[in-house]
Amino acid sequence: MSKMNKTFKLVTAAFAAMVVSTSAAFAAGDLVKAPKQDWSFNGPFGVFDRASQQRGFQIFQEVCASCHSLEYIAFRNLTDIGFSADEAKAVAAEYQVPSEPNDEGEIVDRAAKPSDFWPSPYANAKEAAATNNGKAPPDLSLMAKARVGGADYIYGLLTGYEDHEGTPENLHYNKYFPGYYIAMAAPLSDGAVDYVDGTPNTVEQMAKDVSHFLMWAAEPKLEDRKSLGVRVMLFLLVLTFITFLAYRRVSKKVKGH
Amino acid sequence: MSSKQFKNPVANWVEKRLPVISPIHHTLFEHPFPRNLNFMWNFGSLAGLCLVIMIVTGIVLAMQYTPNTADAFGSVERIMRDVNSGWLLRYLHMNVASFFFIVVYIHMFRGLYYGSYKAPRELLWIIGVVILLLMMATGFLGYTLPWGQMSFWGATVITNLFSAIPGVGDAIVTWLWGGFSVDNPTLNRFFVLHFLLPFVILGVVILHILALHTSVSNNPLGIEIKGPQDTISFHPYFTIKDMLGVCVFLLLLCAFVFFMPNDMGHPDNYIPADPLVTPAHIVPEWYFLPFYAVLRSIPDKLMGVIAMFAAIGVLFILPWLDRSPVRSARFRPMFRVMFWAFLVICYILGTVGAQAPDNVYVFVVPYLFSFEVSSWMTVLTVGQITTALYFLFFLSLPILPLFEKTKPLPASISEAVLSKSEK
Numbered sequence: 030m031s032k033m034n035k036t037f038k039l040v041t042a043a044f045a046a047m048v049v050s051t052s053a054a055f056a057a058g059d060l061v062k063a064p065k066q067d068w069s070f071n072g073p074f075g076v077f078d079r080a081s082q083q084r085g086f087q088i089f090q091e092v093c094a095s096c097h098s099l100e101y102i103a104f105r106n107l108t109d110i111g112f113s114a115d116e117a118k119a120v121a122a123e124y125q126v127p128s129e130p131n132d133e134g135e136i137v138d139r140a141a142k143p144s145d146f147w148p149s150p151y152a153n154a155k156e157a158a159a160t161n162n163g164k165a166p167p168d169l170s171l172m173a174k175a176r177v178g179g180a181d182y183i184y185g186l187l188t189g190y191e192d193h194e195g196t197p198e199n200l201h202y203n204k205y206f207p208g209y210y211i212a213m214a215a216p217l218s219d220g221a222v223d224y225v226d227g228t229p230n231t232v233e234q235m236a237k238d239v240s241h242f243l244m245w246a247a248e249p250k251l252e253d254r255k256s257l258g259v260r261v262m263l264f265l266l267v268l269t270f271i272t273f274l275a276y277r278r279v280s281k282k283v284k285g286h
Numbered sequence: 287m288s289s290k291q292f293k294n295p296v297a298n299w300v301e302k303r304l305p306v307i308s309p310i311h312h313t314l315f316e317h318p319f320p321r322n323l324n325f326m327w328n329f330g331s332l333a334g335l336c337l338v339i340m341i342v343t344g345i346v347l348a349m350q351y352t353p354n355t356a357d358a359f360g361s362v363e364r365i366m367r368d369v370n371s372g373w374l375l376r377y378l379h380m381n382v383a384s385f386f387f388i389v390v391y392i393h394m395f396r397g398l399y400y401g402s403y404k405a406p407r408e409l410l411w412i413i414g415v416v417i418l419l420l421m422m423a424t425g426f427l428g429y430t431l432p433w434g435q436m437s438f439w440g441a442t443v444i445t446n447l448f449s450a451i452p453g454v455g456d457a458i459v460t461w462l463w464g465g466f467s468v469d470n471p472t473l474n475r476f477f478v479l480h481f482l483l484p485f486v487i488l489g490v491v492i493l494h495i496l497a498l499h500t501s502v503s504n505n506p507l508g509i510e511i512k513g514p515q516d517t518i519s520f521h522p523y524f525t526i527k528d529m530l531g532v533c534v535f536l537l538l539l540c541a542f543v544f545f546m547p548n549d550m551g552h553p554d555n556y557i558p559a560d561p562l563v564t565p566a567h568i569v570p571e572w573y574f575l576p577f578y579a580v581l582r583s584i585p586d587k588l589m590g591v592i593a594m595f596a597a598i599g600v601l602f603i604l605p606w607l608d609r610s611p612v613r614s615a616r617f618r619p620m621f622r623v624m625f626w627a628f629l630v631i632c633y634i635l636g637t638v639g640a641q642a643p644d645n646v647y648v649f650v651v652p653y654l655f656s657f658e659v660s661s662w663m664t665v666l667t668v669g670q671i672t673t674a675l676y677f678l679f680f681l682s683l684p685i686l687p688l689f690e691k692t693k694p695l696p697a698s699i700s701e702a703v704l705s706k707s708e709k
């Protein structure tokens with residue numbers, strides 16, 4: 030009967046070998062994954078870089094906001110990235126939003142307040158698509174969590190434009206975009222904005238800053254989460270250690286008698 | 287029972303009027319637990335902890351959530367951004383759901399390995415399978431609530447499965463939806479049912495524990511308790527052991543909740559549901575993937591659905607499929623090999639369920655490695671082979687005892703424990 034056991038083991042081994050018999054590498058033409066970047070918010074102790082976030086906000090406001098909305102961010106949220114309440118109020122005042130109906134029942138535009146959410150550049154999705162070669166620019170507030178790769182993907186996308194033969198008209202070749210042909214023209218070019226803090230305004234730098242900003246927009250509680258997490262883990266490690274010692278004492282009694 | 291005397295006067299006072307103290311006292315100090323239970327026996331209490339965390343976080347989330355197609359996605363974002371500690375509640379609820387399935391799957395594989403489903407524990411096992419089905423229903427319903435792309439399309443694909451039923455299929459699907467597509471009435475009833483089912487699970491878990499107390503825990507040797515020398519009391523031995531298990535569990539859980547809360551989810555669910563845009567690749571949550579793979583392996587829709595339900599249903603008759611008188615795999619050399627092969631098969635089925643059927647199959651271990659198996663092996667072929675092997679495992683159990691020579695069983699638990707500690 031131990032022969033039978035051996036046969037069994039052989040069959041299992043053969044099965045495992047079949048699974049392991051790796052052949053060629055990934056099929057050619059597979060999408061390249063956007064390379065990982067060294068973000069300050071990576072890792073268990075990660076925090077946002079305020080200066081980068083603020084520069085990223087500037088890029089968003091001056092470049093992306095003409096096409097993309099940022100639905101879940103209110104002007105008051107800007108205080109999270111180091112702006113004062115007055116500065117947030119001043120930014121809000123630059124925008125017009127539909128007012129509440131007045132006593133005559135009319136809706137007129139009024140200056141935005143800090144409690145207002147970021148206004149969409151288009152009246153509706155149809156208009157957004159019609160103005161952009163049939164593809165509506167998606168909302169950016171959750172973009173850094175809604176794509177595989179997150180902030181790395183956004184950075185890759187913004188720096189991944191290439192000239193490519195056979196690109197359909199009105200579309201643009203991007204090596205990191207699934208399907209390669211994207212309706213968004215490369216939004217950044219060297220010197221597109223002027224940074225007040227003297228940071229070089231290269232495409233890479235701007236892409237990095239705006240991706241940083243969008244990570245915050247998608248996960249505004251990231252810093253709270255990680256700092257609480259570190260404290261919770263430390264507490265649990267100590268608790269586990271103490272419980273382990275107690276367990277060892279108690280279990281000695283079980284084996285003994 | 288109520289004549290029992292306790293040292294604590296309050297306990298005595300309560301017990302005289304309501305006999306709730308004595309069962310607790312009995313469980314903690316008198317009920318016999320095999321002295322050789324290993325850490326695999328921690329997962330039942332961990333599953334209980336998961337259920338409690340799910341119910342508590344779920345109730346608090348429900349106070350802020352809006353079950354309406356126009357507002358659901360936004361209300362979840364409001365919880366994440368504006369509700370105090372809302373992000374913590376939601377990430378706990380999301381990740382404990384996954385951990386709950388990990389824990390229960392380990393709990394079940396433990397039962398499989400040590401033959402805990404055999405007489406006299408058949409009903410205990412069957413109640414467990416009922417719990418599993420209820421958990422799956424709850425998980426599926428809950429995933430719909432945030433109303434992201436995967437919520438919507440997952441709900442559409444799964445409810446559509448019922449249309450495979452001949453004759454009445456389409457009528458059933460319309461009835462489930464409350465309309466002609468997954469829409470607001472669907473979301474509303476899914477929310478109601480998702481709120482209700484955990485309490486049904488709680489009730490069934492109480493039956494599970496009752497059955498356990500009647501049949502007494504199995505143990506790694508799979509032999510009966512012969513006398514008091516084979517047993518110890520729950521307190522302090524298993525209270526401290528369960529606490530250690532809880533600590534390790536919380537460490538792992540918190541690593542996910544605080545440092546990679548979205549790793550077990552799908553990024554597409556952060557895109558609001560859009561009935562006009564089908565995602566490139568619709569996948570259910572990871573804990574359904576092996577069953578999803580079985581479903582897709584069979585070209586015929588109705589047969590696929592039947593196979594998928596059979597993959598779980600077969601567990602109901604497992605106690606009668608396995609005809610070996612020996613419980614524990616420790617003494618069953620062939621069953622032991624088959625058990626590990628079965629575990630690998632389930633894993634491969636899981637990886638199959640995550641990939642598009644006509645792609646070349648890629649074997650993946652998250653965070654570690656992934657490789658293409660062979661350029662001609664499509665996901666579909668691998669799925670079909672492993673589906674066949676999955677059922678073959680169960681079908682071979684009745685005849686296995688004819689070939690298998692089991693190892694001699696120790697005379698008693700205490701003897702085995704003592705001879706081990708003398709070494």
Ligand code: HEM
Pocket residue numbers: 326327328329330331333334335337390393394397400402403407410411412413414415416417418487491494498502503504505601
């Ligand atoms: C909500 C989910 C569940 C909870 C809270 C739960 C709870 C428990 C607890 C506390 C125990 C005793 C401790 C232990 O043996 O680990 C137990 C034992 C057991 N459970 Fe579960 N369980 C759940 C799901 C399941 C499922 C899905 C199955 C199998 C289909 C199952 C099968 C068993 C069996 C066979 C035993 C006896 C094990 C033995 O004595 O060897 N349980 N359960």
